[in-house]
Amino acid sequence: MTQYSELGYWSSEAAAKRTRTAVKMMPGTFAICALTSVLLSVTWAEDLRPHHHPHHQHHPDHHEEQLIWDKLHYPNANFAIALYKRLNAEAAAGKNIFFSPLGISNALSVLSAGASGETHRQLFSTLGYSTLNQTQVNKAYEHFLHTLGHGHENEQVNVGNAVALRSGFKPERQYLSVVRHYFLSDIFEVDLSKLDEAAAEINKFIANKTQNKIEDAVKDLDSDMRMMLINYVYFKGEWGTPFSPRMTHKADFHVNATTTVQVDMMTNEDVYDIYRDTENHTTVVQLPYKGNTFMMIVLPDEDKMEEVEGYISRDYVRHWHKSVKGSCVNLSLPKFSISADYSLDNTLKEMGIIDAFEDRADFSGLSEAEDLKVTTVSHQAVLNVDESGTEAAAATTVQISVKSACFSEPIKVTRPFFAFIVEKPTRTLLFMAKINNPTAA
Ligand SMILES: *[C@@H]1O[C@H](CO)[C@@H](O)[C@H](O)[C@H]1NC(C)=O
Ligand SMILES: *[C@@H]1O[C@H](CO)[C@@H](O)[C@H](O)[C@H]1NC(C)=O
Ligand SMILES: *[C@@H]1O[C@H](CO)[C@@H](O)[C@H](O)[C@H]1NC(C)=O
Ligand SMILES: *[C@@H]1O[C@H](CO)[C@@H](O)[C@H](O)[C@H]1NC(C)=O
């Protein structure tokens, strides 16, 4: 992997900051959303007022950014639910759904930093950032990525960005400085003369950042690729009260009215924050991790999944989060391990991000020299829940390529023509022809 050196990356201030992002977290900043068709579990941004974090004293000028981040996590939560609904509508019935809303919002925010005009407007509108400008969004992410560094030692959260550049391709310096400074991005070059090796190199980078949970995020690269924006999210948390493996037993899990599967059911009796919302047909349990995160399990009543899925929104989740109360519970929760892989191009287009994928895309902020558009947005996520805790990882990649060089100007060879066959190195004319009638001998 060749570090992109033109910017003197390793000596930069960003590099120094980068070393601190390895991890951990504070309340109120991290959203990762896991929904399965029968079990819905959300580790949700604690969607409340600005917190008075002790570490504020280290960032005396960051109060404003904290306020902007508060403005961002509302739209981010709305985007998460809207995206969930799309993915769910597209998924085969009964399929698990799992993704990192934060990862996708973050990757698209890095993309929008290089977009202009209508392309930018569509990205912002879909992300719900319409009342903000790019500078505010950049600063909010900068604040968010920095605050991740202050957490609890039993909890690991690593969120970051990177840009893989085709060797020889020079994006606008201003863009690189934005992604490096605000999004703390690593920047490296890949040699696209060997597409497989370049993909393997990007995959190695992502695997390293996700503790090898995601090893094949990139399947194939486009030979016209100029750059790839990468976001990774890694989370590992230990339950505040671990489940005892001795208590885990085989039990039935009812996928639907006709199908039952056997799962390893973990059980634990303890005081948990719960809420039974009979009016909305839902039971909510919050399982804290050691540190500042929790998993919220939202369990719709029997046969009510579709109904709850229909109305679920940020406001419901917030209402549930505010309504939970400590209560003694004998909790049975299956141990599970799932993964999901999405190509988001069509989903994002349906959500209003259209121009970015078209020849009319305006990424002049990324490169003035070359005319670019997005060719693929992919997302992969894995989630493991067991007796000791949770490990989850996600990677989002945005592949950016040159637009089809041709503006489809018609050239029709429908009359007599010349043909020359030239050997390039010696510029030798090997053959020459004039074709008057292609059907004649
Ligand atoms: C973005 O908005 C902020 C706050 O309204 C304003 O101070 C700033 O000048 C704006 N920046 C740009 C580039 O428009
Ligand atoms: C990631 O790379 C760093 C630096 O090369 C190395 O120290 C670390 O062990 C790697 N992590 C994984 C999970 O491979
Ligand atoms: C129940 O789930 C199984 C397995 O996913 C599926 O084959 C079946 O069609 C589902 N039945 C109903 C009624 O949804
Ligand atoms: C049902 O959900 C709505 C919307 O979040 C909320 O206003 C209402 O209080 C909920 N009902 C109960 C019993 O919590």
Ligand SMILES: *[C@@H]1O[C@H](CO)[C@@H](O)[C@H](O)[C@H]1NC(C)=O
């Ligand atoms: C909790 O529930 C499990 C499974 O239903 C049961 O085996 C266990 O005995 C219960 N624990 C207590 C303390 O009641």
